[in-house]
Amino acid sequence: MDRPGRVPESAPPESLISDRVLINGVVTPVTLFSDGVLQWSQRGHRSLIVEKEVLGFAAEGPKIRIRALVGKAELESAAPRAEELWRGRTWCSSLSLRNRTGSGRPKRLFVFVNPFGGSKSASKIYLDHVKLLFEDAGIQFTLQETRYQLHAKEVAKTLDLSKYDGVVCVSGDGILVEVVNGLLEREDWDAAIKIPLGVVPAGTGNGMAKSLSDSVGEPCTPSNAVLAIIRGHKRSLDVATICQGKTKFFSVLMLAWGLVADIYIESEKYRWMGSARLDFYAVQRIVRLRQYDGSISFVPAPGSETYGEPTSYSNDSEPANQHIACAPNQEEPINIRQHGYEGPDINLDSMDWRTIRGPFVSIWLHNVPWGGEDTKAAPDAKFSDGYIDVILMRACPKLSLLSLMAGLSTGSHIKSPYVLYFKVKAFILQPGPRTEDPVKGGIIDSDGEVLARGRGAYKCDQKTLMAYDELQITVDQGLATLFSPV
Numbered sequence: 001m002d003r004p005g006r007v008p009e010s011a012p013p014e015s016l017i018s019d020r021v022l023i024n025g026v027v028t029p030v031t032l033f034s035d036g037v038l039q040w041s042q043r044g045h046r047s048l049i050v051e052k053e054v055l056g057f058a059a060e061g062p063k064i065r066i067r068a069l070v071g072k073a074e075l076e077s078a079a080p081r082a083e084e085l086w087r088g089r090t091w092c093s094s095l096s097l098r099n100r101t102g103s104g105r106p107k108r109l110f111v112f113v114n115p116f117g118g119s120k121s122a123s124k125i126y127l128d129h130v131k132l133l134f135e136d137a138g139i140q141f142t143l144q145e146t147r148y149q150l151h152a153k154e155v156a157k158t159l160d161l162s163k164y165d166g167v168v169c170v171s172g173d174g175i176l177v178e179v180v181n182g183l184l185e186r187e188d189w190d191a192a193i194k195i196p197l198g199v200v201p202a203g204t205g206n207g208m209a210k211s212l213s214d215s216v217g218e219p220c221t222p223s224n225a226v227l228a229i230i231r232g233h234k235r236s237l238d239v240a241t242i243c244q245g246k247t248k249f250f251s252v253l254m255l256a257w258g259l260v261a262d263i264y265i266e267s268e269k270y271r272w273m274g275s276a277r278l279d280f281y282a283v284q285r286i287v288r289l290r291q292y293d294g295s296i297s298f299v300p301a302p303g304s305e306t307y308g309e310p311t312s313y314s315n316d317s318e319p320a321n322q323h324i325a326c327a328p329n330q331e332e333p334i335n336i337r338q339h340g341y342e343g344p345d346i347n348l349d350s351m352d353w354r355t356i357r358g359p360f361v362s363i364w365l366h367n368v369p370w371g372g373e374d375t376k377a378a379p380d381a382k383f384s385d386g387y388i389d390v391i392l393m394r395a396c397p398k399l400s401l402l403s404l405m406a407g408l409s410t411g412s413h414i415k416s417p418y419v420l421y422f423k424v425k426a427f428i429l430q431p432g433p434r435t436e437d438p439v440k441g442g443i444i445d446s447d448g449e450v451l452a453r454g455r456g457a458y459k460c461d462q463k464t465l466m467a468y469d470e471l472q473i474t475v476d477q478g479l480a481t482l483f484s485p486v
């Protein structure tokens with residue numbers, strides 16, 4: 001608590017309660033003000049903003065234990081220490097009331113931990129940061145380790161949400177996406193999707209956690225993410241519905257086709273390299289650059305109307321069977337859901353569509369600015385503007401492409417003359433074959449899930465949710481809710 005006291009303002013807040021109490025054995029005058037500042041004198045003026053810095057209180061006989069975060073170093077490293085012992089039950093109830101009411105702090109949370117995500121550090125992050133801070137904040141929580149792929153989605157589909165004030169994912173983005181898909185596949189999806197979702201970065205792809213922390217200029221650390229959840233601030237998040245006929249996937253981060261998808265997915269074979277695999281494989285792909293035929297159509301957001309040529313809406317993505325989807329190279333169809341959210345209720349026919357024809361190097365759609373902790377893919381993306389950002393790359397000299405890819409960490413790639421960057425309300429992707437090898441198709445990836453693999457693409461014998469064919473993407477503004485630093 002080594003901070004100077006409050007800077008006096010012209011109209012000072014009222015004192016709610018004031019007393020002389022024992023702090024670490026020393027009688028000290030303390031005041032709680034109406035703006036939530038707790039101020040005392042001990043070797044100079046010192047203060048705490050109750051709603052922001054105090055995690056919790058506990059009455060211990062005649063004493064109160066206050067648990068607070070004290071200083072940046074502790075905030076970034078580990079759990080805070082229990083700080084001071086104070087006297088008086090009136091204080092306890094005043095502080096608790098201040099701390100709990102109005103701020104929307106969660107009291108009961110359901111916590112997923114993926115022990116196998118990223119560098120397998122989620123369990124340690126849970127023990128070192130999440131568990132301790134939640135305990136200090138007096139939050140009750142239920143822990144669920146994910147045991148297999150899609151386990152989190154399964155649990156989210158049936159969880160009794162009335163028992164919780166939020167669902168937290170100690171993982172990469174993959175578990176968050178599973179939870180969103182699970183919630184939206186419930187019959188009560190419209191109530192279920194309102195539950196606030198928290199992300200504590202513990203995977204390889206922590207794009208959502210990074211987007212949240214960067215929006216307030218904080219480092220993307222587990223402690224910062226946990227504190228944001230404890231404080232209980234919330235923000236809305238757009239959800240994109242990707243559909244092919246009746247098959248749907250709900251995305252909160254991104255969709256990639258072409259170079260970016262090829263780098264993410266094909267570099268899996270170099271997983272042993274850690275995150276360096278992406279840079280290593282990106283250079284390989286740029287040296288032997290592929291281009292893809294195909295086209296995109298979109299409803300531009302205001303300000304993006306000059307991109308592409310006018311066209312009319314047509315949706316040819318209707319597989320024969322209404323409840324199954326089957327990629328052309330698969331023998332067995334994948335069963336899909338029959339209940340739940342069907343996507344935003346908008347009349348696409350009546351909208352002004354535009355189109356751009358390939359060949360393309362890459363098509364990348366982004367919902368939030370960061371695709372990972374080092375990838376500022378869509379610098380202008382907003383959590384809930386109701387639009388998706390499109391980053392379109394055309395063929396360009398290899399050196400320019402290398403410098404463009406290097407600019408991904410700062411977002412400067414969008415200034416390249418070979419990149420088009422604009423916002424859309426709805427989007428249709430018609431993926432085609434590689435220009436230099438037309439018997440081969442590409443990969444379509446959304447939020448880490450391979451949605452479709454074309455003929456001859458990497459691991460094209462594996463099952464995918466959709467066929468390498470036309471996909472339609474629509475955005476539902478602010479459908480989901482996130483715990484957020486502000």
Ligand SMILES: Nc1ncnc2c1ncn2[C@@H]1O[C@H](COP(=O)(O)OP(=O)(O)OP(=O)(O)O)[C@@H](O)[C@H]1O
Pocket residue numbers: 114115116117118119146147148149150151170171172173174175176178202203204205206448
């Ligand atoms: N016990 C488990 N064993 C194997 N895979 C799991 C397990 N639990 C969850 N998964 C899968 O791990 C994937 C990655 O999850 P997570 O969100 O933690 O990390 P990521 O950063 O998105 O990806 P990764 O770390 O794998 O690159 C998810 O798709 C999830 O289905």
